[in-house]
Amino acid sequence: MPTxxxxxxxxxxxxxxxxxxxQALKDKISTDLxxxxxxxxxxxxxxxxxxxxTWPNDELYLExxxxxxxxxxxxxxxxxxxxxxxxxxxxWHIEHEExxxxxxx
Amino acid sequence: xxxxxxxxxxxxxxxxxxxAERLINHYLDLPVTIIGGEPSIKNKRxxxxxxxxxxxxxxxxxxxxxxxxxxxxxxxxxxxxxFDRNLLKILDTVRDYTIARHNHFVGNTxxxxxxxxxxxxxxxxxxxxxxxxxxxxxxxxxxxxxxxFIYYWRLYNISALNFRNDFAFTIADNIINGYNxxxxxxxxxxxxxxxKSIQRLSLKGQKFYxxxxxxxxxxxxxxxHVMSKEYLVSDELNQLIEAATNA
Numbered sequence: 253m254p255t256x257x258x259x260x261x262x263x264x265x266x267x268x269x270x271x272x273x274x275q276a277l278k279d280k281i282s283t284d285l286x287x288x289x290x291x292x293x294x295x296x297x298x299x300x301x302x303x304x305x306t307w308p309n310d311e312l313y314l315e316x317x318x319x320x321x322x323x324x325x326x327x328x329x330x331x332x333x334x335x336x337x338x339x340x341x342x343x344w345h346i347e348h349e350e351x352x353x354x355x356x357x
Numbered sequence: 358x359x360x361x362x363x364x365x366x367x368x369x370x371x372x373x374x375x376x377a378e379r380l381i382n383h384y385l386d387l388p389v390t391i392i393g394g395e396p397s398i399k400n401k402r403x404x405x406x407x408x409x410x411x412x413x414x415x416x417x418x419x420x421x422x423x424x425x426x427x428x429x430x431x432x433x434x435x436x437x438x439x440f441d442r443n444l445l446k447i448l449d450t451v452r453d454y455t456i457a458r459h460n461h462f463v464g465n466t467x468x469x470x471x472x473x474x475x476x477x478x479x480x481x482x483x484x485x486x487x488x489x490x491x492x493x494x495x496x497x498x499x500x501x502x503x504x505x506f507i508y509y510w511r512l513y514n515i516s517a518l519n520f521r522n523d524f525a526f527t528i529a530d531n532i533i534n535g536y537n538x539x540x541x542x543x544x545x546x547x548x549x550x551x552x553k554s555i556q557r558l559s560l561k562g563q564k565f566y567x568x569x570x571x572x573x574x575x576x577x578x579x580x581x582h583v584m585s586k587e588y589l590v591s592d593e594l595n596q597l598i599e600a601a602t603n604a
Contacts, residue, residue, distance in 0.1 A: 273574060273576065279461060280577040283443055283547075287446070293545060347563060350564070
């Protein structure tokens, strides 16, 4: 723990910047998690994936991020959403690990 | 894609738009139209590099609706640099128009309102529109607000003293939706703006390394709104574009 006030300020700056960088990365991944499908725009998250995986009907109307009911084919959207989610989350993990590494330099 | 570039005595906006065009070609692979011409009003902007006010030719944005040769248009400020493909999702889903609503600033965070007792500012930096009657009405209103800006400036309690397209689009959107907000007209994610003088901005892999003032930031590679005109005409940006488009 630094006792010098200047060192302390420097350490706080580094910690603050890390939190800002982490948030910027989270925001970017959240943007990337949006998927355009059948004229609607969906934010892919675990709730949507679980819903699509368990709903019994093949076709249904689903609310998109613009509050519009969009007619979807469940399995088709689920396949695309899974692929999209996995890709974005893998990127997040890789970039997050890299951020943690940079912090220690 | 439509970009506006109206040169001033101090800034070559056409050169900036040409650079933005290279990134658009690489990331979005869409045709680009650059609109120039003479300004209808004289205006000034705050220069983030020098800290002084300078001439700014930002009028006439409303002609984008008429002059755009496309059925679907992404209208961008020439200082909005594309580094990802996310705007294509909006092309697939836009009904009438979409405007950026949230703006994350790296640097100073200005008030999100047009004035202390006013509406949240929309960002005309990114506007996506289809040629529909509602979109046409939006652009007609933007023209009307620009022509009568003093009136609307007082009516909406705007703090800044200069005309900004952000204000005109905010007011037009408010009027067109029955003096209300409709989330269907807004970009569902924030744009990212750097509103300070840039000492260094480089790209390594999927990250931007940014230095402003005495602070370093590591940002994910994404589209960014760069307000430092000095940086936008610099060799450093050319190198960044080379690195991004050859990666």
